[in-house]
Amino acid sequence: MTAPVLLSAHGIGKSFGGVRALHDIHLTLRAGEIYGLIGPNGAGKTSFFNTLTGLYRADSGHFEFAGQRLDTTAPHRVAAAGIARTFQNIRLFANMTALENVMVGRHLRSRSGILAAILRHRRQRAEEADILRRALELLHYTGIGDCANRLAGTLSYGDQRRLEIARALATEPKLLALDEPAAGMNASETAGLRTLVQGLREDGLSVLLIEHDVKLVMGLCDRIAVLDYGEKIAEDVPAVVQHDPRVITAYLGSGAEDDDA
């Protein structure tokens, strides 16, 4: 596969006090790829996400995205560059409707300010109509079209996950970063999620996926990077990673420690 490189991390490092969360992480994600990021709890996966999306400031290294150095000084700049994310512990706007959640996602790709809102001129109304239409489309696309007018906080767990994806998609990302989207889902919800993510890729999106559900990761991802104690210990196609002795050690530990892998 020789698709162009979409995202590359160059020596990302991040420490919290004495704890080294990330150390010299290099990885490359190609356009159209579903790229898995796995590792035991505390390996640094979410730290990597937060560094990429500007919630943390990296101590060293930088990202390149779509051929340009990514400005990770502010989350909204990262989103504007074309990276949208979801959160491990769902972070929806609970007291807004599902539809409004996705409409907020259109903020970045719309322009009307205070004055336009007050005057409601033709351009503002057209933009509002467009926001509404796109948001509805995305709700239908992610399979929760019938929830449009329900408060986000009242949706079922699986639907909340879907809504978070719909909201992220509303920003028109090139790369969708999903932080444990299948956590807490039952088997049928996970199957639905898998279909959804595959559909996204078919529609031209690249996906960066943190996931604990090994079956899902192995079946879905084109390539996988494995983190352990903040370092990348493997990066390859699932079949190879699965049998990498360092990965097996990282997950199972050298002793008899058990993990969900």
Place this chain on the structure above:
Amino acid sequence: MTLPRLPARLGLFLIALSLLVLPFALSAAGTAWVRIANLAILFVFLSLGLNIVVGFAGLLDFGYVAFFGVGAYVYALLASPHFGLHLPFWLILPIGALVAAFCGTVLGAPTLKLRGDYLAIVTLGFGEIVRIFLNNLSQPVNLTNGPQGISRIDPVRLGDISFSQSDTLLGLTLSGPMKYYYLLLALLLVVIVINLRLQDSRIGRAWEAIREDELAARAIGVHTARIKLLAFAMGASFGGVAGGLFAAIQAFISPESFVLTESIMILAMVVLGGMGNLWGVIAGALLLSFVPELLRYTVEPLQQALFGRLLIEPEVIRMLLFGLALVLTMRWRPVGLWPRKVRHRPASLPTGTGGCP
């Protein structure tokens, strides 16, 4: 905006009609009541402004009265013998709004990273700073005339009509306060429309998103710093306009009108009515403006009749009941008397694409 259905339209018409004849009814009970109504409308202005900051964007603000004060002093300085300036009100009100909005931004900028209690403390401090400034800016240059305040402020004038005197129009005698009432009512209509439009807009949604989850809002591309400053500035500008009108109506202002308890009063109106819901906030403001005044006029005669003398000062009872009302609200209706409803939007695409049953 689509036209409401017939019963709703009839209701709207009746409300409009009663609002139009209200000052005549009130003035039958005494001009004081018209003044009280005017003050109540000003508090609705203030509550709606604060609602943008607290109700929409979720930023707790304990210093809101500062913007009311800024607006009032802008008016007083530009239309009184103090500096010998006498600009027309339609010029001063926008200036007051802008100056207040600027102050809102200045307050907002250092608080952008604060939330909840910490934000409340800083805003409380800001409110006090403004009041103390107003109190002390009489030297070295006499800017605010200090605690003596500024008097003989120009009333609102429209052409030859002065709002401080009575006029006869079509056989009806309109007193000064009545004229102010109609002016305030007209401006209130504008303010309500602005609020409704803001709430249902890109910026309004961003405000609500910040209230719900600031981090998530940032992650999907909302420039939270800018949007929060917009909320502070927008809310403050309403306070500025209200302040200007207050100065014109009272003809005299002093720093004493802009104390912390006023901020708390406005906040209580917003919270009691229902944060984030326009109509709730309006109801809260009217309730907390009128009921205490009613008490003021009923408690004393009632005590005289029952006990033959005055046992408890009306002011004390007023504050007692006021506190009780707030405690009861917080206990049984923490979302306010008239909370926000879920806004249903047309889901025009075909349904049946899964999700909610």
